[in-house]
Amino acid sequence: MSLAELRASLEAARAGREMHDWMAEMFPIGRSITGDGVRETLALVKRQIPLAVHEVPSGTRVFDWTVPREWNLREAWVKGPDGRRVIDVRDSSLHVLGYSVPVHARMPLAALRPHLFTLPAQPGLIPWRTSYYAERWGFCLSEDRLRALPDGEYEVRIDATLADGSLTYGECVLEGDTGDEVLLSAHVCHPSLANDNLSGIALLTFLARALGGVRLRYSYRFLFIPGTIGSITWLALNEARAARVKHGLVVACVGDAGHSTYKQSRRGDAVIDRAVAHVLRHSGAPYQVLPFAPYGYDERQFCSPGFDLPVGCFMRTPHGRFPEYHTSGDDLAFVTPEALADSLAKALAVVEVLEGDRTFVSLNPKCEPQLGRRGLYRMIGGPADAGRNEMAMLWTLNLSDGRHSLLDIAERSGQPFATLARAAGVLVEHGLLAEAGRREAGE
DSSP: OOHHHHHHHOOHHHHHHHHHHHHHHHTTOOOOSSSHHHHHHHHHHHTTSOOEEEEEETTOEETTEEOOOEEEEEEEEEEOTTSOEEEETTTOGGGBOBTOOOEEEEEEHHHHGGGEEOOTTSTTSOBOOBOTTSOOOOEEOOHHHHHTOOSSEEEEEEEEEEESOEEEEEEEEEOOSSSOEEEEEEEOOOSSOIIIIIHHHHHHHHHHHHHTTSOOSSEEEEEEEOTTHHHHHHHHHOTTGGGGEEEEEEEOOOSSSSOEEEEOOSSSSSHHHHHHHHHHHTSSSOEEEEOOOSOSSTHHHHTSTTTOOOEEEEESSOTTSSTTTTBTTSSTTTSOHHHHHHHHHHHHHHHHHHHHOOEEEESSOSSOOOTGGGTOTTOSSOGGGHHHHHHHHHHHHHHTEEEEEHHHHHHHHOOOHHHHHHHHHHHHHTTSEEEHHHHHTTO
């Protein structure tokens, strides 16, 4: 099956529902940058696609960083003066400050309050807070719940371990015809946050599953890593391999109802930047393209000046620009099967551009070849598409001079890439075009 056939056969409604249902299975897991929650999540990914799971020991030096100690949480709760639990991590994995050190103590509410984190401007929501690199403890709860707490003595317990262990990440590699790679990455370190975490994991998992049955030109490396420290660790351990990366995407926040957004790589004009912009431009839906900035997700590590990889970030509503961001409002109801399916279809379309982008040479460059004599008018597509397809052939013939790729031609002509790729295929079949490298090799 070709990529075009794969995308055409995608049952969007079914794919969206399957992704959403699978996210529901992962949602309750208490994830962090290390620990058994990450392993449990990767085990679910491994049920869908082939996945190698790597463990990097605590204390490993990775550039200017060090792999931290491993954190695992067994229980966390606060009991009120009447002995009943007023906060319990079993109700939401957001209730505990991430990486909290162990504690078991009794104290008055006044002493407990500095360890309680809320969102006064969003009083009904629980915030997500962490303390990865400073030893603290705390609980997160809604402002409404905090205001309802009576004075008196409280019992607090965080049963956790913070000890030498490892950082865990997953890697799925689909081998292509060449060693050049497309790097696709999602972070796996957030607990019960559906859009900012699980939607990216789901999209990359289902994309890898779909591509597994297709012959590919590039090799595709899917990374499921904890944010920041995960990408830094992977780059430190794979510095030589990183040179193989020709295109890349970090995927996050792809399940909400907002329109698609793409953040460019540091280069700004890399093929991946142009390919995603082209797909969004021809999607028929609103979109936005943002310039690179050294803040955000792991694209800032892949794009650091010592690597400068062509890696952008594919999203819907960007992080921090929806009020549910990093709160209990980012739940399964916030993401929709329709948005997930749309994001998957667009990701497949981007892969189709990357795979199909070729540079051709016209074998009949002196004046326009007689297409009618060869029966090429209206050969691809029906009557309604005839004009567009004829123009696609004419543009392809005119700009196939060994210097313009199909993506170049698509950008200049305004034609959809898929239409030009089909036209190029027909012209090759009729001896009017040859791929630049193959012609030079005498193939």
